[in-house]
Amino acid sequence: MxxxxxxxxxxxxxxxxxxxxxxxxxxxxxxxxxxxxAVNQAIKALVLAKGYLAEDNIIVVAVPEFVDVEIExxxxxxxxxxxxxx
Amino acid sequence: MxxxxxxxxxxxxxxxxxxxxxxxxxxxxxxxxxxxxAVNQAIKALVLAKGYLAEDNIIVVAVPEFVDVEIExxxxxxxxxxxxxx
Numbered sequence: 001m002x003x004x005x006x007x008x009x010x011x012x013x014x015x016x017x018x019x020x021x022x023x024x025x026x027x028x029x030x031x032x033x034x035x036x037x038a039v040n041q042a043i044k045a046l047v048l049a050k051g052y053l054a055e056d057n058i059i060v061v062a063v064p065e066f067v068d069v070e071i072e073x074x075x076x077x078x079x080x081x082x083x084x085x086x
Numbered sequence: 087m088x089x090x091x092x093x094x095x096x097x098x099x100x101x102x103x104x105x106x107x108x109x110x111x112x113x114x115x116x117x118x119x120x121x122x123x124a125v126n127q128a129i130k131a132l133v134l135a136k137g138y139l140a141e142d143n144i145i146v147v148a149v150p151e152f153v154d155v156e157i158e159x160x161x162x163x164x165x166x167x168x169x170x171x172x
Contacts, residue, residue, distance in 0.1 A: 008122075036094075036126035043125055043165055047150050061147035061170070064133050079129055084147070 003030045003080075006045065008037025015041065016048035019083060023053055023060060029083040032067070039079050046081060059086045089116045089166075092131065094123025101127065102134035109139055109146060109169055117167040118153070125165050132167060145172045 004018050015031075022029040033042040050060055063082040068075050090104050101117075108115040119128040136146055149168040154161050 036122045039129055040122035040125040040165075043129065043150050044152075047152055047165070050150070061149050061172075063147050064129050064136070066130075066133055079126075079133070086147075 001026050001028070001030070003032050006031060006033045006038050006042040008035060008041060010038070010041050010045070012041055012045045012048060015045035016052060019045060019049035020052040023049070023058065023083055023085070024056075027085050031081040031083065032069070032078050033081075034069070034071075034076055034078045042079070042081060046083065049083075060084065061086050087112050087114070087116070089118050092117055092119045092124050092128040094121060094127060096124070096127050096131070098127055098131045098134060101131035102138060105131060105135035105169060106138040109135070109144065109171070110142075113171050115169040117169065118155070118164050119167075120155070120157075120162055120164045128165070128167060132169065135169075146170065147172050 019029050031042050033039045060083050065080050067078050067080045069078045117128050119125045151166050153164050153166045155164045
């Protein structure tokens with residue numbers, strides 16, 4: 001399962017569709033965002049995805065955690081949102 | 087139960103302590119943030135609070151939603167994070 005990587009300029013509707021699709025297939029999704037703009041987009045997309053999935057009676061919750069990721073040789077702290085079915 | 091309102095310049099450790107305290111007392115907390123910086127601080131604080139609570143075997147999940155709030159006569163869309171015990 002691929003991690004859904006969100007950027008500050010990601011479109012929320014597109015990310016939301018990806019989250020909903022991954023949750024439908026895998027019953028779980030992982031979203032990764034680095035920086036305030038990206039985290040904000042990720043949360044907004046998650047709210048939309050939650051609505052899409054609720055139409056199919058799939059109720060999701062999020063468990064956030066910090067993860068260190070290496071980008072161009074530098075270690076940065078990302079927020080990972082683990083999306084799980086309640 | 088008061089809503090925990092987070093700003094972009096809120097200290098994550100202080101917010102995390104507030105979240106953990108409210109969850110311990112009420113088994114539930116509500117966090118509200120407006121804007122990318124505030125949402126990012128709220129999520130970071132939630133990760134910290136999750137760690138504090140896990141020491142007491144309290145495992146929390148978050149359910150995000152949009153809420154409209156009126157600030158100085160203008161309606162703005164906030165992110166509300168409902169923190170629940172799994």
